[in-house]
Each structure stands twice: as C-alpha cells, then as structure tokens.
Amino acid sequence: MSTSVIHPPETKLAPLAWLKLNLFNTWWNTLLTFASIWLVYTLSKGILVWVFTEAEWQVVDANLRLFLVGQFPIDQIWRIWIILIFLALLSGSALAIWARNSKKLAIGMALTPLLLALLPFEWSERFWLVGVSLSGVLGWYLASGIGSKVKPLLYTGIGIWFPVSIILLSGFSNSSLTLTEVGTNLWGGLLLTMILTIGGIIFSFPLGVLLALGRRSNLPAVKYFSIGYIELVRGVPLITILFMAQLMLPLFLPAHVTIDRVLRAQVGIILFSAAYLAENVRGGLQAIPNGQFEASHALGLDAFQTTWLIILPQALRIAIPMLVSQFIGLMKDTSLVAIVGLFDLLGIAKTVLAQPEFIGLQREVYAFISIFYWIISYGMSYLSQKIETAVGLGER
Amino acid sequence: MIKKRTIPFYRDIRILKYLWQAIFGLFVFGGFVYLMNNMVAGLQKQGVTLGISFMNGIASFDIGEQLIPYTRTDSYTRAFLVGILNTLFVSIVSIIFATILGFILGIARLSNNWLVKNLSRAYLEIFRNFSLLVFLMFWYLGVFLKLPKIQESIIWFDQIYLTNRGVAIPWFIPGDTFSGFLVLLAAAFVLSVGLSLLLKRKFRKINDLQLLLFTFLFLLLAAFLGYYTLATKPFIIDLPFITDTKIKNLKGGVILSPEFMALATGLVLYTAAFIGEIVRAGILSVSKGQFEASKALGLNNWLTLRLIVIPQALKVVIPPLTSQYLNIIKNSSLGIAIGYSDVFYISSTIINQSGHAVEAIALVMATYLVFSLSTSLFMNWYNKKNKLVER
Numbered sequence: 001m002s003t004s005v006i007h008p009p010e011t012k013l014a015p016l017a018w019l020k021l022n023l024f025n026t027w028w029n030t031l032l033t034f035a036s037i038w039l040v041y042t043l044s045k046g047i048l049v050w051v052f053t054e055a056e057w058q059v060v061d062a063n064l065r066l067f068l069v070g071q072f073p074i075d076q077i078w079r080i081w082i083i084l085i086f087l088a089l090l091s092g093s094a095l096a097i098w099a100r101n102s103k104k105l106a107i108g109m110a111l112t113p114l115l116l117a118l119l120p121f122e123w124s125e126r127f128w129l130v131g132v133s134l135s136g137v138l139g140w141y142l143a144s145g146i147g148s149k150v151k152p153l154l155y156t157g158i159g160i161w162f163p164v165s166i167i168l169l170s171g172f173s174n175s176s177l178t179l180t181e182v183g184t185n186l187w188g189g190l191l192l193t194m195i196l197t198i199g200g201i202i203f204s205f206p207l208g209v210l211l212a213l214g215r216r217s218n219l220p221a222v223k224y225f226s227i228g229y230i231e232l233v234r235g236v237p238l239i240t241i242l243f244m245a246q247l248m249l250p251l252f253l254p255a256h257v258t259i260d261r262v263l264r265a266q267v268g269i270i271l272f273s274a275a276y277l278a279e280n281v282r283g284g285l286q287a288i289p290n291g292q293f294e295a296s297h298a299l300g301l302d303a304f305q306t307t308w309l310i311i312l313p314q315a316l317r318i319a320i321p322m323l324v325s326q327f328i329g330l331m332k333d334t335s336l337v338a339i340v341g342l343f344d345l346l347g348i349a350k351t352v353l354a355q356p357e358f359i360g361l362q363r364e365v366y367a368f369i370s371i372f373y374w375i376i377s378y379g380m381s382y383l384s385q386k387i388e389t390a391v392g393l394g395e396r
Numbered sequence: 397m398i399k400k401r402t403i404p405f406y407r408d409i410r411i412l413k414y415l416w417q418a419i420f421g422l423f424v425f426g427g428f429v430y431l432m433n434n435m436v437a438g439l440q441k442q443g444v445t446l447g448i449s450f451m452n453g454i455a456s457f458d459i460g461e462q463l464i465p466y467t468r469t470d471s472y473t474r475a476f477l478v479g480i481l482n483t484l485f486v487s488i489v490s491i492i493f494a495t496i497l498g499f500i501l502g503i504a505r506l507s508n509n510w511l512v513k514n515l516s517r518a519y520l521e522i523f524r525n526f527s528l529l530v531f532l533m534f535w536y537l538g539v540f541l542k543l544p545k546i547q548e549s550i551i552w553f554d555q556i557y558l559t560n561r562g563v564a565i566p567w568f569i570p571g572d573t574f575s576g577f578l579v580l581l582a583a584a585f586v587l588s589v590g591l592s593l594l595l596k597r598k599f600r601k602i603n604d605l606q607l608l609l610f611t612f613l614f615l616l617l618a619a620f621l622g623y624y625t626l627a628t629k630p631f632i633i634d635l636p637f638i639t640d641t642k643i644k645n646l647k648g649g650v651i652l653s654p655e656f657m658a659l660a661t662g663l664v665l666y667t668a669a670f671i672g673e674i675v676r677a678g679i680l681s682v683s684k685g686q687f688e689a690s691k692a693l694g695l696n697n698w699l700t701l702r703l704i705v706i707p708q709a710l711k712v713v714i715p716p717l718t719s720q721y722l723n724i725i726k727n728s729s730l731g732i733a734i735g736y737s738d739v740f741y742i743s744s745t746i747i748n749q750s751g752h753a754v755e756a757i758a759l760v761m762a763t764y765l766v767f768s769l770s771t772s773l774f775m776n777w778y779n780k781k782n783k784l785v786e787r
Contacts, residue, residue: 022508032511032512033512036515037511219420236726236768239730244757247753252431252435255441328525338529346527346533349533366530366534367534370534374526
C-alpha cells in the first residue's frame with residue numbers, strides 16, 4: 001500500500017522576478033544587497049590579487065614533502081604508501097558491505113587518489129596513488145564476491161590496521177630484520193598530525209565510554225571519581241594538559257622508564273579527549289528510555305549484558321554526530337603539539353620559515369597549512385554525513 | 397528440618413556494592429600513591445622540593461603588557477597576577493566582540509535576503525573549520541607583524557594608527573573633576589529611571605522601548621551638560637600621534653600590542669562562527685506556530701520578538717553561549733604561541749626560571765578551574781531560574 005502525495009505546484013520565477021523577491025523586495029534589503037556586493041567585491045579582489053600576483057608559492061612547492069611527512073627518510077616512504085593501500089582496501093570492502101547502495105560515494109572515494117595523481121607529483125608518487133585507488137576497488141569487489149563471510153576478516157583488518165601501521169612506521173631497532181628503525185623524532189608534518197588524531201580517537205574512545213558509564217554508575221565512589229575527572233579536564237585548556245604530559249609524565253614514571261616525546265603528547269591528547277567524549281556519550285545514554293533497562297532486566301540479562309548488548313549500541317548510535325564533530329575538533333587541536341616542540345604540520349611550518357631562503361613568507365606558509373587543516377576538517381564532516389546517510393544511520 | 401538458605405556474600409548485591417567500590421578506591425588510591433612516590437623520588441634526584449614558597453621569589457623578567465604596575469623586581473606572585481589580568485582582559489574584549497559579530501551572523505543567516513543569507517552561511521562554514529592555533533599564527537605573523545613601520549603607518553579616520561609595533565586608538569584621560577562627573581551621571585541615571593517609572597504609571601501607552609530611549613536621552617543630556625559646565629573638563633580625549641624625535645614612536649591614546657590584536661582578532665573571528673550557529677539554532681527552535689499565534693493575538697513585530705521569540709530563544713541560546721565564552725577564556729592560553737603574556741605564558745616563564753614545574757602547572761590549572769567552575773555555577777543557577785514551567 002503506497003500513499004500518494006500531491007506536491008504543491010512549484011513556482012518557477014523569471015530571473016528578474018527572483019531578483020526582485022530575494023534581493024530587492026524592500027528598501028532595507030536593497031541596501032543590504034548593495035552593501036554585501038561591495039563587501040564581496042573588496043574582499044575577493046584583495047584575496048585574488050594576493051593569491052595570484054603577490055604571494056610566492058614556491059615555498060610550498062619546494063617543501064611539500066616536509067609538509068606531508070616531515071623528516072621521514074625518503075627511501076622509507078614506501079611504508080607510508082603500504083599503510084595507505086591497506087587503508088584503501090579496508091575502506092573499499094567496508095563500503096561494499098555497509099553502503100552497497102551508494103555507488104556514488106564509493107566511486108568518488110576511488111577517484112580522489114586518481115585526481116590527486118594529476119597534480120604535479122613525481123612519477124613514483126603517482127604510481128603509488130594509482131595503487132591506492134586500485135586497492136580500494138579491489139577491496140570493494142573482494143567483499144562483494146565473498147559476501148557476508150568477509151565480515152570477521154574485515155573486523156580483524158580494522159583492528160590491526162593502526163598497530164600494524166605504527167610498527168611499520170617505527171621499524172625495529174634490531175638490525176637483523178629488514179625494517180630499519182625510524183625514530184619518532186623523524187615523524188612529522190601531516191603524517192604526525194594524522195597519527196596523533198587517529199591514535200587519539202582510537203584510545204580515547206574506550207576510555208571516554210568507561211568514564212560516561214562511570215558517571216551514571218550508582219556506586220558513589222566510581223561516580224564521583226568520573227565526575228571529578230571529567231570536570232577537571234574539561235575545566236582546563238588542552239595546552240596545560242600537554243605541558244603537564246611533557247614535563248610531568250617522565251616524573252610520574254619510575255626512573256628507569258623513558259617515554260618518547262610523541263608518546264607523551266599522544267597520552268595528553270587521549271586523556272583530554274576522553275573527558276569530552278564521555279560527555280557526548282553521556283548525552284547518548286540519557287536519551288535511552290528507562291523501559292530499555294527494565295525490559296532488559298526482565299529478560300534476565302545482567303548489568304554487563306544490559307550495558308553491552310542493549311544500552312551502548314543505541315546510545316552510541318545517537319551520539320555519533322556529536323562524536324564526529326568532537327573528533328574533528330581533536331584533529332584541529334593536535335596542532336597544539338607544535339607549542340611543546342613536536343614537528344606536526346604546524347611545527348614543520350615553523351621550521352620551513354626558519355630556512356634562510358624562505359624568511360618573511362609567513363603569510364604563504366600559514367595560509368597553506370590553514371587550508372590544509374580546513375580541507376581535512378571539512379572533508380571529515382562531509383564524509384561522515386555521507387557515510388551516515390549511506391549506512392542508514394538514524395533510520396530503523 | 398528446613399535449612400535456612402543464605403546467599404553467599406560474593407553473590408549478595410548489598411555486600412558486592414561496597415566490595416566493588418572498595419576495590420575501585422584501592423586501585424585509584426594505589427595508582428595515585430605510586431605516581432606520587434615516583435614524582436617525589438624524581439624531584440629529590442633533581443634537588444627540587446615541592447612547595448609554594450618559591451612564588452615569593454623575585455621574578456626578574458619583563459612582561460610585555462600589564463594592567464597593574466609591575467617591574468622585574470616584583471615577586472612571582474605579582475607576575476602571576478599580571479598574567480591572570482591579561483587573560484581576563486583579552487577574554488572579555490573577545491567575548492564582547494564575538495557576541496556582537498556572532499549575533500549579526502546568526503540573524504543574517506536567517507535573513508530573507510538571498511545574498512546576505514548565503515554570505516553568512518559561507519562565513520560560518522569557512523571559519524568553523526580552521527584550526528584556531530594556525531589561524532592565530534596567521535593573524536600574528538602574517539598580518540599584524542606585517543603592518544608598516546611607524547613612519548609609514550596606515551591611518552584610519554585620522555585617529556587609528558596601524559603599525560607593526562601595535563595599533564593605537566584614541567582614549568580618554570580622566571581630569572580633576574572626573575569623579576564629580578561620575579556622580580552627576582549616577583544621579584541623572586537614578587532620576588531618569590524614577591521619572592520614566594512615573595511616566596509609565598501616568599501614561600500606560602508608553603512601551604519599554606520608548607522608556608529605554610527616554611532614559612538614554614536623559615543620560616546623554618546630563619553628560620553633555622556636565623562636560624561643558626564643570627569648572628575643568630572631566631576628561632580629555634587623548635589622540636595618538638607620531639613623535640617628532642629622531643627615532644619615531646607612537647604616543648598618546650592606547651597602544652594595543654600586535655600580540656593582543658592578533659589573539660583578540662583570531663578568537664573573535666573564530667568564536668563568532670560558533671556563536672552564529674548557536675543563535676541561528678536558538679531562533680529556529682521557536683516554532684512557527686508561536687509567531688502565528690502571536691500575530692493572531694494582535695501583537696506587533698516588536699512585541700512578538702520581545703515577548704514571544706526572545707524569551708524562548710534565550711533558553712536555548714544561553715547554555716551553549718556560556719560554554720563558548722568559557723572556550724574563549726581557555727583558548728586565550730594559545731597566546732603563548734604568539735607571545736601574549738597571559739597567565740599560561742607567564743607561568744611557563746616561571747617554570748623555566750624556577751624549575752618548579754609541578755606547582756606552577758597546578759596553579760595555572762587551579763586558575764582555569766576557578767573560571768570554569770564559577771561559570772558552571774552560574775549556568776546551573778540560570779537553568780534553575782529559567783526552567784520551562786510545564787504542566
């Protein structure tokens with residue numbers, strides 16, 4: 001049985017009538033329109049003139065590799081490509097399983113590396129980019145071919161992706177193995193930014209969920225500990241936590257344990273992010289009606305089963321949009337590690353500007369990395385919205 | 397014989413509850429003691445003893461900008477206080493301008509003018525996705541330090557000087573009769589409020605807007621009279637100018653440092669985008685039926701806005717707005733990246749000089765916690781006061 005909906009007739013206006021209705025309907029709107037036109041004109045003229053005639057973009061061109069991977073040794077860059085190819089394989093199969101119907105999204109994601117290959121990169125890099133794209137397509141067809149049996153395989157793949165990547169990047173200090181060690185002091189640029197972001201997301205997630213559950217616990221000790229932690233961390237700026245991690249983490253540990261600077265920053269980011277994540281998850285938990293708890297108890301599930309099987313899946317589903325925007329914030333906040341002396345995208349920008357031949361090009365460099373952060377941040381929010389609709393989140 | 401069945405203690409929920417908490421408490425406490433022991437041992441090795449008394453030592457560093465008198469012979473405590481005031485100063489200025497810009501953007505986002513609506517939308521989309529720190533660095537290194545030298549400074553309206561040493565704006569210097577002037581203004585204010593209340597009782601038709609206007613005009617009149625009739629001028633408007641000495645310098649008015657300008661500009665432009673979104677959501681949360689019902693009751697546009705829309709929208713707007721204000725205060729700590737002497741920057745200098753990292757970081761955190769806790773106390777009070785009364 002289908003209901004037929006009669007749509008109201010669409011009003012199609014002639015261009016002139018549209019202009020009159022939308023821009024010049026009252027004297028006040030006319031005034032606003034002219035003011036806006038003037039504003040757009042002056043701003044865009046100033047920006048365009050600077051971008052195309054005054055700015056010296058060769059600083060970006062000459063240092064592109066630094067911006068992307070920092071001081072990572074050139075002969076070891078294949079490791080990063082392997083990681084990306086693995087990621088593409090996983091994304092391809094994940095899309096094939098959960099978002100079968102949105103072919104457009106999949107094609108768009110497969111085309112992105114190919115489009116990037118059109119940019120003036122070196123031939124070897126273009127070759128790798130094509131490889132990434134092909135790997136995504138391969139993942140899609142593999143997953144469609146095997147069908148639902150691929151799921152456990154995919155879960156394992158997602159589970160081991162980050163640890164494998166970290167091992168691959170850092171290599172082994174033991175020289176008998178072929179992978180030589182690349183110290184974290186050489187990780188930099190976009191690579192470090194993304195590692196800190198992904199590491200922050202992966203590790204703060206379970207911690208945040210535990211804190212959210214702890215905050216709603218009926219055991220006072222657990223509850224007040226969680227409240228105390230969450231409010232304490234949310235009350236102070238991230239930079240103080242990063243400073244504390246840099247200066248005090250080595251103090252907290254026994255004398256013989258040394259802790260890497262990147263790891264210290266990562267711990268700081270995780271501890272900070274977990275508190276905010278806990279509040280978002282709590283929002284989701286509060287939206288679950290009491291009936292769900294009662295029904296679950298009536299079915300004879302114990303507290304752990306109720307939380308794990310009934311409450312959390314629903315609460316997290318509700319919290320996803322908030323979590324995504326928090327993760328975007330986390331990505332933007334990783335730039336703060338430059339203040340404590342790491343060479344992430346912003347830190348690399350500082351070193352680039354310290355080179356004698358590029359002194360005085362602050363506008364170009366900071367505009368460039370601003371746009372970089374902007375694209376990632378906007379891309380994350382755009383992609384998450386697409387994926388949410390593709391996998392039918394929010395629909396039952 | 398019926399054996400009395402008892403639940404073993406490890407399945408008794410009443411006992412388990414305490415058992416779990418005891419285990420948890422022990423775990424937390426143990427971890428805390430372990431970390432503290434390590435820390436104390438580590439500090440002893442470095443020859444540092446914990447304690448707050450080092451704050452009385454002589455700071456012996458200079459601070460770029462200060463609101464209260466400070467010299468390098470003052471104590472660390474004084475320096476810390478200067479930092480707190482600087483943090484508050486930049487935060488308050490940023491909050492005021494971000495609110496104004498944010499409200500304009502939020503309202504413009506709902507304009508029926510196509511161009512205005514989409515311009516505002518573009519602004520919100522673009523500025524929310526910047527990384528604040530990079531944005532601040534751009535404003536500092538790319539804009540405010542790139543302004544011309546003092547000799548070639550850009551001058552706006554003959555009053556505002558834009559140079560790479562700071563931005564100079566006109567200010568006023570209070571004269572001898574300034575306190576008398578303030579008393580006059582206060583008296584005028586009391587008088588005008590009393591008068592307007594009287595007017596309202598007499599002529600019921602006067603609405604609040606007219607009353608506000610009346611009070612404002614009365615105050616303006618009093619200020620005008622005071623300025624011209626007092627024996628000496630209550631204040632002098634101090635215009636900035638460039639000195640004629642060999643080394644050119646800016647004098648007069650108030651000179652805002654490039655660090656302050658960059659931090660405030662970045663915070664305002666960035667936070668305004670979030671505030672705009674909040675304001676838009678607040679206005680949209682008032683359902684269309686409310687407007688229509690208000691029209692049907694015969695209220696005019698102004699009354700609809702004042703009595704129906706704003707009270708309902710405010711309930712939605714105020715909580716996230718406060719958290720944005722708090723974000724401004726916390727984000728002002730990024731001033732360290734561009735050298736603005738806020739409380740965090742000064743504490744990191746104190747750490748470098750005295751080596752008391754643990755105590756100084758604890759002090760900074762406590763300072764920020766005081767700001768946030770007082771804000772959340774206000775929030776709770778406000779929410780309780782404005783809770784929607786439901787049937």
